[in-house]
């Protein structure tokens with residue numbers, strides 16, 4: 001590719017239709033440059049770009065149009081034959097979004113996410129409505145929120161929304177209840193009748209016949225003789241239902257265990273994981289529509305607590321860890337007596353990805369690491385020693401951990417720190433690396 005083509009590929013294509021300036025975006029690498037240009041809305045050629053735009057703190061409130069018809073999470077359709085048809089709608093969104101221009105977002109991950117969601121809903125004057133779809137495990141999508149969040153598990157998103165409903169930011173309305181597999185929380189279930197004794201679905205169901213004349217009751221097969229029905233007890237032929245006989249109920253015979261019964265059980269087989277669920281074991285979740293309340297509106301505009309308090313904390317005030325110089329002294333002290341420990345001494349190092357650290361100045365880096373140290377601390381034994389080294393790694397001296405215990409700790413920390421950083425939208429890639437080395441005496 002020639003240099004000129006590379007450069008032009010990085011420039012958004014902006015077209016003007018009457019009062020409307022629309023940026024046409026084909027690739028995500030254009031998005032970074034986009035905030036330097038003036039335009040009213042973004043036309044995307046790939047629906048995957050919608051979430052990239054919504055996750056950008058600069059662009060998330062911009063009206064997004066899709067080129068081809070309806071698309072969940074977009075604000076409308078770009079009709080190339082009548083491009084100005086959407087002008088009014090775009091202007092309304094931009095006017096409403098004006099009130100948020102220049103307002104910072106909260107620093108805390110979840111508060112930040114809910115603030116963006118509230119602003120998005122307010123500027124579109126719409127509730128967050130669940131959309132029924134086969135594309136989601138639970139059968140419903142929450143498009144606006146899914147696009148904003150790195151979390152893609154709908155049940156977690158519902159939990160998040162319910163948390164902020166409890167805080168008063170949303171008013172919710174029950175739309176549906178979903179019954180999900182107990183094992184994997186999928187909504188794709190196949191319901192079937194089964195044997196009440198052994199749960200086999202191989203049932204033979206027959207009508208019971210009650211012969212009025214002799215009061216015999218038995219399954220239809222007892223009476224069948226070729227095309228006619230003849231009572232096995234009194235040998236009379238049965239002709240008219242309601243006069244000679246009636247069919248009071250059904251009887252089910254299990255082909256696997258021979259159990260016969262007038263009752264059957266029901267079970268729900270999960271299409272995704274294969275588990276047979278008893279109906280009373282299904283996990284039931286309410287699906288709501290969420291409307292922004294007055295306190296939600298207030299929160300979306302509030303600039304209180306918008307700083308990043310934890311990150312601004314002076315790291316030296318922390319009691320989460322010891323200064324690295326002290327750590328080094330303690331380490332050499334411990335290594336001299338390490339024969340006392342059956343499993344010896346090891347050092348665990350947590351490195352946060354360069355993608356995250358590289359975007360922070362040294363004060364913020366320390367702040368972030370202090371916060372992470374606070375998360376790590378409860379997983380350690382009280383005699384373990386925690387510090388932050390000069391390479392901005394969290395360093396922990398582990399006293400007497402077996403190989404298995406080390407592995408467990410490492411897995412747990414990796415999972416929790418990674419999740420914390422991703423939930424806070426620091427990154428979508430792997431956020432931390434953890435290494436453990438044994439210290440030689």
Ligand SMILES: [Zn+2]
Nearest residue numbers: 195198254257
């Ligand atoms: Zn059975």
Ligand SMILES: [Zn+2]
Nearest residue numbers: 211214231234
């Ligand atoms: Zn009879």
Ligand SMILES: [Zn+2]
Nearest residue numbers: 181184270273
């Ligand atoms: Zn399942």
